Amino acid sequence: MTSRRSLPWFPILIVVLTAIALVAVGMREEMERNFKGWLMSAIPLLASILLFLWFLITPRFSWKTRLIGLFLVIATGVAAKQLVRVDGVIDGRGLPRFAWRWSTKAQPATAPLKVDDPNTTAPKDDPRLASAADVPQFFGPNRDGLAPEIKLATDWTATPPKELWRQPIGPAWSAYAVVGGRAITQEQRGEDEAVTCYELLTGRLLWAHVDKAHFSQWQGGEGPRGTPMVDKDRVYTFGATGILNCLDLATGKPHWQRRILDENKLANIEWGLSASPLVVNDLVIVSSGRPNGDAQPPLLLAFKIADGTDAWRSGEGEASYSSPMLATLAGKQVILYQGARGLTAHDPATGSILLTHPWGDEKWPRASQPVVVPGDRVFLSAGYGMGCCMLQIKAEADGKLTATELWASLKMKTQFNSTALKDNHLYGLDDGRLTCLDLATGDRLWKEGRFASGQTLLAGDLVIVQSEPGPVHLCAADPAGFKELGKLAALDAKTWNHPVLAGRYLLVRNDREAVCYELPVK
Structure with missing residues (x-):
């Protein structure tokens, strides 16, 4: 048996x-x-x-x-x-x-940059420029996620957006700064890190400045991450390897250059330096890197815009992936920065630290911008399990600021995205889904759509969503509920770049292609 x-x-x-x-x-x-x-x-x-x-x-x-x-x-x-x-x-x-291993990689635009006519570095006269608006820096004219005021038509079926131009572009996660009919961005061209200026309405290359630099990381890809800032007749750019350029807006010719990591003997951060420069009065401010040994790096560095000489260095600790921004809190003008350890506020003139508020986990990256809320409040958000919180800022007798947490939750988990404020509500991508958050309580009113690691921009009572797969979605900024009003095929590959709305002209790009649309208006 x-x-x-x-x-x-x-x-x-x-x-x-x-x-x-x-x-x-x-x-x-x-x-x-x-x-x-x-x-x-x-x-x-x-x-x-x-x-x-x-x-x-x-x-x-x-x-x-x-x-x-x-x-x-x-x-x-x-x-x-x-x-x-x-x-x-x-x-x-x-x-x-x-x-x-034998499959062909998608080839980025690596050909040498060639200006059609080196003597023509200004946009051509075009009456359509009257309906354009300037967006001289990252994340909107005021770095708050709000586009210049314009009344967009919402029926994209009846009046579809008009594609003005589409062309290859070098790898980068930069967005555009738009001033006077010029659209300026950064891109990788082979072993050159380039600052490129295109004609807004045609995509024609007006000028290019190149530096021998190349950053690449297997998860984050290659190329620059920051967005140029234009102030008066100068362009300020910060590359992924720490090259800070001051260029002439009209011609792209350099005024001065600093190499942040090399000069300070610092290491790069994991996914490359990503801050967009901030110009305040006569200074340009950028973030630093990470320790290259025992010494702690400064958190922010300021340089004189006249000649690039040192102005101040402030704070201590590793940088993260957000950008410094100018704000007014408790009657004080400050520079806010969300670094690896949390939020800091700095005096713009001297760099003196007015506030240090530890928040989140420094092991994980932060790419989201703080949002300044009426009533001397600041909203912070991040991905990777950190969620969001609302801080109440108060001034102390010694001139310093203090922060008290009003509420915290996991109801808004921004990763590469930053939120923007309309009336008493915040709009952004919570883990890839468009979300409306009540400002007072942190309650989530709705969470809809699937846009992955995309980006958002508020345009009046509308939200423009650049989804990670490439399409652009037009949604209502309405606390009553989610409404998708229109969709544009736009791009068809991984897109982490912020969209830019310069009047009625929408610029979107990724690490392969750039396109400009003329949007219908009411």
Whole structure:
């Protein structure tokens, strides 16, 4: 009489636990999709490793069968290493994209930049420029996520946006600064980090400035991250490797240059320096890097716009991926910056620190801008499990500022996105979905759509959403509920760049292509 084998309880248990774990992770509403993505990949991988170890040691199979299995797994691993390469990431979750080693990479615009007519560096006279508006810096004219005032038509079916031009562009996550019919951005052209000035209405290259510099990181890609700032007749740019340029707006010729990391013997931050320069009075301010040894770097650096000489350095600690911004709080003009450790406020003239408010986890990046809220309040948000909070700012007798947390939640988890304020509500992407947040309580009124690691911009009572896959969506900024009013194919590849609305002209780009639309107005 033969004995029956018992059921293989260990692999059954592993499979059941794996299924339970996947369901549990999927049901965590406030867990961010990047964490979910990694966990959803890691759980089956761990289960596979445990099942394979069980296969190697269980007496249920002969030693020959187990040796053959071990050989096949090793051979598969060796073959995969030879046949497959990592080709960046799938999306903002940071999961690697795999491709065959012989497959062709998407080729960015790496050809040398050529100006059609070096003697013509000014935009041509065009009556359509009367309906353009200046956006001289990152995230709107005032760095608050609000586009210049314009009444856009919302029926894109009846009156669709008109494509003015479309052309290849070098890799970068920069946006555009638009002034006087010029659209200025940054891009990588081979081994050159370039500042490029295009004619707004035609896309014609007016001038280009190049530096030998090249930043690349397997998750974040290559090229600059910051957006130029225009002040009067000068353009200020900050590259991914720490090159701060002051260029002539009309011609692109350099006035001066500083190399932040080299001069201060600092290391770059993981995904490259990303701050956009801020001009305040006679100074230009940028963030620093990270320690290259025991010494702590300054948090912010200020230079005189006249000649680029040092003005002040302020704070201590590692930079992050947001940009300094000018604000008025408790009657004081300050520079706000969200670094790796939290929020700081600096005196614009001297750099003196007026406020230090630790917040979040310094292990994770912060790319979101603070939002200054009426009543001397500041809204902070970030991704990677940090969520958001509202701070009440007060002035002390010694001239310093203090911050008291009014509320905190996980109801707005911005990753690369920053929120913007309309009336008593904040609009932004909570883990890739457009969300309206009540300003007073932090309650989430609605959360809809799926835009992944995209960007948002408020234009009156509308939200322009640049989705990560490339399409642009027009939505209502309405606390009563989510409404999508229009959609534009625009781009068709991973897009982390901020959209820019200069009057009725919408500029969008990614690391491959740039396009300009003329939007219908009421």
